[in-house]
Amino acid sequence: MDLTQLLQYNFIQHAFLAALLMSVACGITGTYIVSRRMVFISGGITHASFGGVGIGYFLGFAPLAGAAIFAVLAALTTENLTRRKILRNDSVIAILWSLGMALGIIFIYLTPGYAPNLMSYLFGSIITVTHTDLRLMFALAVSVTVTFVLLFKPILYIAFDEDFARTRGIPVTLLNYLLIILVALTIVLSIRTAGIILVLSVLTIPQNITNLFTNRFGRIMIGSIIIGFIASLLGLVIAYFFDIPSGATIIFTLVVMYLAARTIKVLTFGRSKYSHNTAI
């Protein structure tokens, strides 16, 4: 079967659309996460959300809704405890990370019968996204884009130098909370497509590929969206033809793209960082 036939399938069209929406949301929030060195925090939020998946199964509501509640709670807790310097930032993250996973396992164990789709929450399943998933992802992609476009400057300034931003009267604390919630929601909706275990890579690898060629916040966002989308499409097609899991294939594609980009960079520009970019 060739590609044109493949594209006529409904589930493939849905998967492509999901890939696009995920790339937009992750390209933008991922740039914030990577620039501000919040990758570990994001890992904590991601794994904490598994607790919500478990409770969803146990009480019989949508696991993704449970994941959203847990992710947002974990995000707010991390932000709050870190701000007040009650606990070390990385310790807070580690505790929430493992607590979420533990609760998830306990509740899934307690749920009678077999937990369907459990693997799809852990590793993602972009080819089973539903209309509802797509609507939620669309709403998220739009919210993330609008927020980052409208508040581009304050977000950039806070991420770079929070204290200075405060002296300019920017509501730093408020924006920090808003942004960590957006990060949590982006993670939750990417769980559907990339899975809890794999979602970090769609938030970091496209950014690091783009960052090889530009060192500007805005450009990294746009580049990451494009690279994330290309990798998702390539990964999907490869997964389909070789009949292997799509989420894992997308991640593998991203890593191969990173290595290729790095090689191209070294061959073209030498090892010096961003040297080509300074003349602009």
Add this chain to the structure above:
Amino acid sequence: MNKPLIEIRSMDVAYKKQKVLRNVSISVFEKDFIGIIGPNGGGKTTLIKVIVGLLKPTSGAIEWTIERSDIGYLPQGRQLDDKFPISVKEVVASGLERGLRMGIRSSIQERKKIDEALERTGLTSLRSRPIGELSGGELQRTMLARATVSSPRLLVLDEPDTHVDNQFEMELYSLLKDLNAQMTILLVSHDIGTISPYIKTIACVNRNLHYHSSNEITNEQLKIYNCPIEIITHGTVPHRVMKEHKQF
């Protein structure tokens, strides 16, 4: 005399449960150029942070007659993330913010101010360079451009002369002298001797604060103030050699 821009009255500041400043009183008047000196850990930076509004006093009072956005701030050279994807121009532009404003583009007026600040600090050719590619001096100039871009009424500088070469140091001081014609300056420095001709008044900060309403300060006075600092002088500056003080 005019009403001071900032007035601090018997202020205590504690940081992590430790009292860093005790019973500090000082008034910052228009067009003054105050040099803040004192030993490391004496509370200089803490005082600065209260003045720019980042810390609150535990007791006593601080009163501003200027807006927060009328203060330009150059923080102490902390570990800013030099891999952060931001250009010199973007950093400077951040000094023009006033509260939460939306939109991506800067207005024509703002761009003019940014250009002027870049010109003044000799950064015009580096405007698009990511900060990770700057030398220590270039980065410090960027921070100075960010602090002055809004033409603030009060310029607060926390050790702007660290990690910079002598050439830039001299340029910095003559630039500050020019800026002082338009704005009040508060400068924290280790190396107060080098700039003392431009400084109008001196504040010694070591837990408490002693204000000295001229730029001449003697060994004996510093001794009384418990202000063990080194004064380095050269050129035409009156020469004063400081003895080692006992540490407290």
